[in-house]
Amino acid sequence: MTTPATPRASGYVPVAGGEVYYAVYGEGEPLVLLHGGLMTHETFGPTLARLAEGRQVIGIDLQGHGRTLPFDRPMSYEAMADDVAAVLGHLGIGKADVMGYSLGGGTGLRLAVQHPELVERLVVVSTPFAWAGWHDYNAQGMRAMSGALAEGMKGSPLHDDYLRVAPDPANFPVLLDKIGQMMQADYDWSDEVRTITAPTMLIFADWDAVRTAHIAAFFELLGGGRQDAQWDGSGMNANRLAILPGATHYTIGTDPRLAETAIGFIDAE
Incomplete structure (x- = not known):
């Protein structure tokens, strides 16, 4: 799904x-938007459009995705986080809210x-803090990813979106290889x-690719729910947890409730 919004x-x-591609939508306080694996920032579709109604949304195509070439370096969350910092520096933005989904959520984290000096508020969507947080099915699938799967993905929405914007469509197998290699590493943050x-x-779906127990542990690491x-809310800190019912890891990115939930948190006093 592409977005009806037009970058300014x-x-x-x-x-x-x-080099990394970025696009800016809307006006107002800056909000960095980071997409999931094999997607582009435009895959957020209506979520991007809704966020841009009241924000300056900076959509970034992460390494190897969309309009950004794979380049030779290994792919990692740490390196892509540095890329996001470079984009903010280029745009002269000293601090921004950041929202990332799945691969983008790990990058935002x-x-x-x-x-830390660059992040005002952080929204992490459908992302674990450790590799063990994924369900086994999902972990095995991500680790099996390689360029050999490219031919079988032809005609899929993910492949079609890549072909629509990629500077060199022949790089799709390279992207698959790099993601598969990145997923071999365990991590625990x-x-x-x-x-x-x-x-x-x-923010998670109630039927997410991330384990429910892991979601609770994530919130507790942030001091939540302890x-x-x-009665007066004095026992809370500034962090929040939201579970969207009837959603999955694959639908949450364009679920209308995602934008509304994020906006409510970002704009809160």
Whole structure:
């Protein structure tokens, strides 16, 4: 699904190993929007359009995705977080709200850890803080990803979206290889999650690719749900958890409730 919104500015920013594409939509306070694996920032569709009604939304095509070439370096959450920091620096934005889904959620999480001075509020959508947070089925599928699957993906929505915008459509197998290689590494960011200072909202589907117990553990790492909130709410901190009922990992990105939930958190006093 593509977005009906039209960017008012776009371009490329030099980063380590290549350059990253960005597009700016709407006016107002800056909000960085980071897409999921094998997608582009435009895949958010109506979510992007809704967010841009009251915000300056900076959509970024992460390494190898959309209009950004794969370049030679290995793909990692840490490197892509540095790319996002470079885009903000290029645009002269000292601090922004950040919202990322799946692969983009991990990138946003790393941005808050590696560049805390750049993140005002953080919204993490359908993303675990550790590799073990994925259901086995999903973990096995991601680790099996390789360029050999490219032929079988022809005609799929993900492949069609890539062909629509990619500078070189022949790079699709390269993207699959790089993601598959990235997914071989285990990670556990629990200690670093505890250090995040930006108010953070976690948003998941009730039938997500992330384990339900892991979702609860994620919120607890942020200090959430560890005690009763008290009648006056004094027991709460600045972090929030939202579960969208009847949603999945594959539908949440364009679910109308996602934008409304995120806006309510980002715009809260």
